[in-house]
Amino acid sequence: MVAHLVRLRLTLLGNTLRRSVWQAVGLVVATLYGLSVVTLAVTAAVAGGLADPVVTGQVLTVAGSAVVVAWWVVPLFAFGLDSTLDPQRFAPLAIPRRRLLAGLAVAALVSVPALVTVLGAVGVAFAWVTDPAAVAAALLSAAVAVALCVLGARAVTTLLAPLLDSRRHREVLMVAAVVPLLAVGPFFAWVTSPTRGDGGEVTVSGPGDLVPAVVAPAAELLAWTPLGAPWALPGAVHDGAWGLAAARLGIAVGALVLLVVVWDRALARALVAPRGGRAGGTARGLGWFGRLPATPTGAVAARCATYWVRDPRYATTLALVPLLPAVAVVLGLTTGAGAGLLLLAAPVVAFLLGFAVSDDVGYDSTAFALHVASGVPGRADRWGRALPVLVVGVPLVVALAVVGAAVADRWVALPAVLGLALGVLGAALGTSSVASARLVYPVPKPGQSAFSTPQGATTATVVAQMAAFAVIAALTLPTTALAVAAVLLASVPLSLAAAGVGVATATAAVVVGVRWGARVYERRLPELLAQVRSFA
Amino acid sequence: MTHPTAPPDPAAALSLRGLWRRFGDKIAVSGVDLDVPAGSFFGLVGPNGAGKTTALSMATGLLRPDFGTVHVLGTDLWARPDEAKPLLGVLPDGVRLFDRLTGAQLLTYSGLLRGLDRDTVARRGEDLLRAMDLLADRDTLVVDYSAGMTKKIALAGAMIHAPRVLVLDEPFEAVDPVSAANIRAILQRYVDGGGTVVVSSHVMDLVQRTCSHVAIIAGGHVLDAGTVDAVRGGQSLEDRFVALVGGRQESGGLEWLRTSSDSG
Numbered sequence: 001m002v003a004h005l006v007r008l009r010l011t012l013l014g015n016t017l018r019r020s021v022w023q024a025v026g027l028v029v030a031t032l033y034g035l036s037v038v039t040l041a042v043t044a045a046v047a048g049g050l051a052d053p054v055v056t057g058q059v060l061t062v063a064g065s066a067v068v069v070a071w072w073v074v075p076l077f078a079f080g081l082d083s084t085l086d087p088q089r090f091a092p093l094a095i096p097r098r099r100l101l102a103g104l105a106v107a108a109l110v111s112v113p114a115l116v117t118v119l120g121a122v123g124v125a126f127a128w129v130t131d132p133a134a135v136a137a138a139l140l141s142a143a144v145a146v147a148l149c150v151l152g153a154r155a156v157t158t159l160l161a162p163l164l165d166s167r168r169h170r171e172v173l174m175v176a177a178v179v180p181l182l183a184v185g186p187f188f189a190w191v192t193s194p195t196r197g198d199g200g201e202v203t204v205s206g207p208g209d210l211v212p213a214v215v216a217p218a219a220e221l222l223a224w225t226p227l228g229a230p231w232a233l234p235g236a237v238h239d240g241a242w243g244l245a246a247a248r249l250g251i252a253v254g255a256l257v258l259l260v261v262v263w264d265r266a267l268a269r270a271l272v273a274p275r276g277g278r279a280g281g282t283a284r285g286l287g288w289f290g291r292l293p294a295t296p297t298g299a300v301a302a303r304c305a306t307y308w309v310r311d312p313r314y315a316t317t318l319a320l321v322p323l324l325p326a327v328a329v330v331l332g333l334t335t336g337a338g339a340g341l342l343l344l345a346a347p348v349v350a351f352l353l354g355f356a357v358s359d360d361v362g363y364d365s366t367a368f369a370l371h372v373a374s375g376v377p378g379r380a381d382r383w384g385r386a387l388p389v390l391v392v393g394v395p396l397v398v399a400l401a402v403v404g405a406a407v408a409d410r411w412v413a414l415p416a417v418l419g420l421a422l423g424v425l426g427a428a429l430g431t432s433s434v435a436s437a438r439l440v441y442p443v444p445k446p447g448q449s450a451f452s453t454p455q456g457a458t459t460a461t462v463v464a465q466m467a468a469f470a471v472i473a474a475l476t477l478p479t480t481a482l483a484v485a486a487v488l489l490a491s492v493p494l495s496l497a498a499a500g501v502g503v504a505t506a507t508a509a510v511v512v513g514v515r516w517g518a519r520v521y522e523r524r525l526p527e528l529l530a531q532v533r534s535f536a
Numbered sequence: 537m538t539h540p541t542a543p544p545d546p547a548a549a550l551s552l553r554g555l556w557r558r559f560g561d562k563i564a565v566s567g568v569d570l571d572v573p574a575g576s577f578f579g580l581v582g583p584n585g586a587g588k589t590t591a592l593s594m595a596t597g598l599l600r601p602d603f604g605t606v607h608v609l610g611t612d613l614w615a616r617p618d619e620a621k622p623l624l625g626v627l628p629d630g631v632r633l634f635d636r637l638t639g640a641q642l643l644t645y646s647g648l649l650r651g652l653d654r655d656t657v658a659r660r661g662e663d664l665l666r667a668m669d670l671l672a673d674r675d676t677l678v679v680d681y682s683a684g685m686t687k688k689i690a691l692a693g694a695m696i697h698a699p700r701v702l703v704l705d706e707p708f709e710a711v712d713p714v715s716a717a718n719i720r721a722i723l724q725r726y727v728d729g730g731g732t733v734v735v736s737s738h739v740m741d742l743v744q745r746t747c748s749h750v751a752i753i754a755g756g757h758v759l760d761a762g763t764v765d766a767v768r769g770g771q772s773l774e775d776r777f778v779a780l781v782g783g784r785q786e787s788g789g790l791e792w793l794r795t796s797s798d799s800g
Contacts, residue, residue, distance in 0.1 A: 282638065282675045289644045294657070299648030303634060303641075310636040310677075366631035370693070372598050373628065374649040375621035446632060446679075525617075526600040533631075 001095065005103035009110045022460045027112065034116035042123030049127030053134075056127050057235030058219035064124075064145060064231030065222045067117065071149035075157045091271045101264055108150045121145050131238050137245065138234035144252045145230040151256065155263035158270055223248060226255030283310075296376050300384020304360075308388060313363060313444060317356045321349050325400065329407075340408050343487070346400040346421035351472070353393045354428025358468050360385050360436040361528050362443045366536050372529045378518030382433050386514055389429055397421040416486035416495040419502025420479050426506020427475035430513025431468050437521040439464035440528060442535040479505055542569075546610035549574040549701045549732035550595055555604035557590050564590040566756040567604075572701075572734055572749070574609065577727045579747035579764070580736040581773075583781055587756040588736040589629050589705055595734075596626045596703050608701060622650065625699030627691050629706045629736075635679035639670055639689050642678055646693035657696065664692035667722055669715060683710035691719065701732045708735075708742060720746055740774040754781045 017024045041063075048056035090100055108114065125138030222228030223235075229251040236245035288302035308314045325345040332341035361368055371381060401421050405414040441461045479502040486494035521528070544551040550572040557565040565587040572578045582588050593599035595606050597613055597620070606613040606620075613620040634642060643664060647657035665671045668688040673681065678689060687710055694702060702723070708716045723733050724746075737743055743750055744764060750773065751761035759780045760767050768776045 294654035367634045369628050369631040373626040
């Protein structure tokens, strides 16, 4: 069974690679990236271990715990990322559950993240190179830790699969996922704030001076949880604290056994419980379609407006909008940067909104065939997609800029911030209008998590996004320069100049972007459809 | 069957000439010539992977042909899409819908994209929802529709602008028998009123009963085309199809596949 499932996994991988060069390139890039991270981590760990084994052990415990948490939590938000080993698919095959369990567990090791984790866990064991007993313990704990990661991921996804089966639950979870993601920054800022009152706004920094204050107690605490216990084991061995080492091993192995039991139960249920059977979503009347003008442009705008609220992939971006200023406030207060950080909220939100439509055709997926078959004019398509962003975005960033300036009590900066925010919104939207007709890249399909990245999409995505970033940065460069100068020098004329240049940039970028985008769109209409079809 | 070098027929609802399309190293459609007479109920049949969907995609402006031309009622589709596309109603196979819209919204969207005014869209949308038996589900999101309901709402969307030619890829797939009968009646009325319908299917029986004309396509070629009676020549369409396409296995073997035999 084990060999079968591993072979199945490798065959699936091989076939995916054969289907597309980009997938192969993406896999290579992902592997190289993972290997470089591992190399860095191992080098740092070994160097640190030679210099100060105690501190290194503490840092490894904290970092290792973070890896385990990532393994357990990320698959929940990235469901659909990898369903090749979905237990449901094995339900008709009548495989004895124990064998299926073992097979799935081993097969789950065949992936880039698992490979990287194994290499990393084994590699950092050599941080204890001065103490052979500790190295042996570290190798043992590496095996336990990897097992905790992989089994934990499987157990959590299988256990929560019934919840994730409901489209509504899934989508609420997806949008809610941005909260913990965004909370990471302020959390670290809060954790580190007692030690750093010097106004640095870097939230995650190296293990420099904050080790004694933060890492040591954190490591001490985590070592008693299943997350950190395996990573803290070699440290205990190194100290000769055999009782402590036994306790940590006990915690880790106990957790492992518990995970296997939970997974086994969940798997048993998944194999007999069919999926489906849920209430459908409804919406009365025509919504935006009844309110916006009855033209192709109005129709596209109405459809996009509806999607901004109803499609979690868009709604996630909207959910970020109220959170970002909150993050800015927390960061500003805890790092000592002050409320001035709030001035950045408006431009950042402007960028998020404008950039969110940069792969709009990719988000449509093959539903875009309707536009192709109907022969929607390029102008109607492009304006329809841009207008909802403008109508919501302009008042929103203006309000954010005003509130930011008020809270920070920096009224001189207001015109500059307004100019920058509007300039960024316009530049991003104009660029998106061209990019979404030219640089289509794979995105999560409709109904998939906004956080699942189609594997292999990486390189094409990075190239497309980098190109768009570069253009937006270039377009807003004059505005940015003026705005930064105005804020630093507290100069009213510079601030007003930034406002003027920003608004002019925005107007020009949107008008030119939409027209150019419309031309590209009309020329490439069937090719766009062929591209999104190839992703499906 | 049309001669390969014959010029496109300006009177035909659809006139395909020398259509080729390659995907990677697989040639999906190799030199398809086909005339769909105006006012016909035209069936396109072929085994799986015969190139039906590819040919229909090229005939409706969804996929650019490598070579060849498509004329819709005399208008060159790929040269003048703005004039040809309004004549066509298209139900593609294997594409998503904008399924975060409700049924009523999706129909409205399809109508407005075609440039209809609000009143026309509302009136026709209502009629189509009733005809497709979807009135009760008008406010349900299409993502929560069953496969058959999804097919029906997509079909309604293809008809809302009253096209002269309807091209439907597998319109009866996953549709229940009652709805299928209703849809056939709607399409028949549409043909009687002067419209042209092209359907692809691999249900021979359905094509033989419903269509006036048929083309058999396999391996990217048109093997035979004409009126249903001419093509089947006294046989059932199914027998004729199997004889043309080949590949029928003698129903020997699989002796072990009997409940009385041992499962080993």
